[in-house]
Amino acid sequence: MKSSAVLRDEIKKKPGALVLGFFEGEREIPASIGKLDAAHQDFFDGLFRAKRFEGKDKQIFFSFLPALKSAQSVFLAGLGKKDQYTLEKFRGVVGRVVKQAAAHHLAALSFDVKSLAPQKASSHDIGRAVSEASLLASFRFDKYKTGAAQKADHDLKNLDLVCDELLEKKEMQAGIKFGRLVGEAVNLARTLSSEPANQMTPEILAARAREAAEDAGLICQVLDRDEIKELKMGGLLGVAQGSSEPPKFIILETPYENPSQKPVVLVGKGITFDSGGISLKPPEGMEKMKYDMSGAASVIATVWLAGKLKLPVKVIGLAPTCENLPSEKPQRPGDIVTISNGKTVEVINTDAEGRLILADGLSYGVNLKPRYLIDIATLTGSCRATFGEYAIGVMGTNRNLLDSLREAGEKSGERTWELPLWDEYKDHVRSDFADLKNVGKGLAGAIIGGKFLEEFTGGVPWAHLDIASTGWFEEHHAYLAKGATGAGVRLLIQFLKDLT
Numbered sequence: 001m002k003s004s005a006v007l008r009d010e011i012k013k014k015p016g017a018l019v020l021g022f023f024e025g026e027r028e029i030p031a032s033i034g035k036l037d038a039a040h041q042d043f044f045d046g047l048f049r050a051k052r053f054e055g056k057d058k059q060i061f062f063s064f065l066p067a068l069k070s071a072q073s074v075f076l077a078g079l080g081k082k083d084q085y086t087l088e089k090f091r092g093v094v095g096r097v098v099k100q101a102a103a104h105h106l107a108a109l110s111f112d113v114k115s116l117a118p119q120k121a122s123s124h125d126i127g128r129a130v131s132e133a134s135l136l137a138s139f140r141f142d143k144y145k146t147g148a149a150q151k152a153d154h155d156l157k158n159l160d161l162v163c164d165e166l167l168e169k170k171e172m173q174a175g176i177k178f179g180r181l182v183g184e185a186v187n188l189a190r191t192l193s194s195e196p197a198n199q200m201t202p203e204i205l206a207a208r209a210r211e212a213a214e215d216a217g218l219i220c221q222v223l224d225r226d227e228i229k230e231l232k233m234g235g236l237l238g239v240a241q242g243s244s245e246p247p248k249f250i251i252l253e254t255p256y257e258n259p260s261q262k263p264v265v266l267v268g269k270g271i272t273f274d275s276g277g278i279s280l281k282p283p284e285g286m287e288k289m290k291y292d293m294s295g296a297a298s299v300i301a302t303v304w305l306a307g308k309l310k311l312p313v314k315v316i317g318l319a320p321t322c323e324n325l326p327s328e329k330p331q332r333p334g335d336i337v338t339i340s341n342g343k344t345v346e347v348i349n350t351d352a353e354g355r356l357i358l359a360d361g362l363s364y365g366v367n368l369k370p371r372y373l374i375d376i377a378t379l380t381g382s383c384r385a386t387f388g389e390y391a392i393g394v395m396g397t398n399r400n401l402l403d404s405l406r407e408a409g410e411k412s413g414e415r416t417w418e419l420p421l422w423d424e425y426k427d428h429v430r431s432d433f434a435d436l437k438n439v440g441k442g443l444a445g446a447i448i449g450g451k452f453l454e455e456f457t458g459g460v461p462w463a464h465l466d467i468a469s470t471g472w473f474e475e476h477h478a479y480l481a482k483g484a485t486g487a488g489v490r491l492l493i494q495f496l497k498d499l500t
């Protein structure tokens with residue numbers, strides 16, 4: 001699927017559909033298209049009179065309209081209340097239209113940008129939103145379905161963004177290019193997280209990281225079990241202990257060497273399957289724990305994207321990865337492990353494994369003397385219980401960083417919401433026998449997870465993103481779908497872009 005910005009004069013009658021936006025109560029054909037198809041005002045009037053279409057938020061009306069000059073059919077997209085219309089709503093409109101267009105087997109869409117896009121959005125933002133949302137909306141993970149009939153085919157090939165001036169067209173085209181790479185990165189993360197655990201072992205994840213590195217010109221290093229042992233990563237080794245699949249520690253780096261610039265270090269949780277270990281999870285929903293490597297997937301995809309976009313920031317991605325399984329030689333509750341920074345942890349619950357491997361990941365990150373250290377993880381059911389699927393939980397030690405992440409969240413459509421890391425929570429993770437224990441008292445689970453991680457951040461500016469909330473959708477969404485969402489990629493790339 002390809003998006004392009006086209007001048008209104010360049011439009012020839014296309015076999016696809018013209019997409020027009022209407023705010024609630026708006027009844028005129030958008031002025032921008034009026035000249036072309038003013039004769040259709042009657043048709044529209046009839047629709048409004050019959051209340052078939054009222055421009056309400058989320059409303060989409062489709063009709064075949066062969067007499068239309070610019071296309072064979074038309075989508076009317078409801079934009080809702082004018083003062084509540086945002087770029088995120090616009091992405092939703094694009095997503096809904098693209099999904100319906102696929103269902104109608106349309107080959108092409110022309111977006112009437114003038115009536116559809118928020119007034120304040122720049123041409124770059126508009127182009128980016130359309131290519132991003134359309135790529136996300138057309139993502140499918142159906143490689144394991146056999147037989148053509150089961151694979152819904154995608155006929156949608158061309159998306160035109162209709163604009164009026166050359167400068168607008170140029171900027172929109174640049175935005176389209178940017179958004180396409182973002183969409184590809186998010187879909188890469190979704191693919192990695194959607195793969196079942198028998199097809200996404202730590203070794204396979206490392207191989208995918210190497211491929212991504214090759215494609216984007218990144219430096220890639222994968223540490224194997226012996227090297228992990230040398231670095232004394234007791235957290236990662238302990239969790240990996242129950243599985244015959246060896247752990248890996250993936251390191252990806254953008255190549256732009258500027259010695260005066262400290263790197264931004266991203267650390268992603270890469271549990272390719274979380275059974276809970278000896279503290280076994282109940283069977284209900286356990287199959288979803290294949291997405292417990294979503295943090296790692298987002299880190300790989302984000303560094304790939306930073307490379308592709310040639311962002312002038314040094315970015316280093318770290319992904320400790322292993323399986324969490326019971327076996328005849330697993331980690332046991334009560335075991336005490338030593339993290340690579342020297343702190344000891346009593347493992348009370350083997351299902352709180354993410355923080356153990358992240359402790360080693362963060363400790364490694366601290367040694368890189370980062371400007372910012374950010375970890376991203378499907379860390380706690382508690383975060384999902386708190387936010388549902390509507391916000392990424394954020395905690396951290398640096399106001400600047402937390403504020404930037406909130407802003408990046410607003411802009412990118414990946415909302416973040418902050419939880420506190422007050423001193424009182426520290427008492428919950430003190431152990432009788434080691435420096436720390438890996439679970440609290442069953443209260444404030446998402447915060448306790450963050451508070452535990454803080455112990456491994458060595459005083460550098462750090463933030464923790466808990467994506468157990470938005471990393472998997474059970475609910476219908478305008479431009480994403482049920483399943484793995486690639487959470488964090490759009491947020492992190494916006495954050496990195498705005499740093500420069």
Ligand code: BES
Nearest residue numbers: 349351352353378379380381382439468
């Ligand atoms: N991977 C899970 C967290 C999770 C749960 C992610 C649901 C997505 C959806 C994590 O490893 C885990 O098991 N966390 C425990 C921690 C508890 C034992 C302190 C949890 O949240 O129950």
Ligand code: MN
Nearest residue numbers: 274351352353
């Ligand atoms: Mn777990």
Ligand code: ZN
Nearest residue numbers: 271274292354
């Ligand atoms: Zn987990």
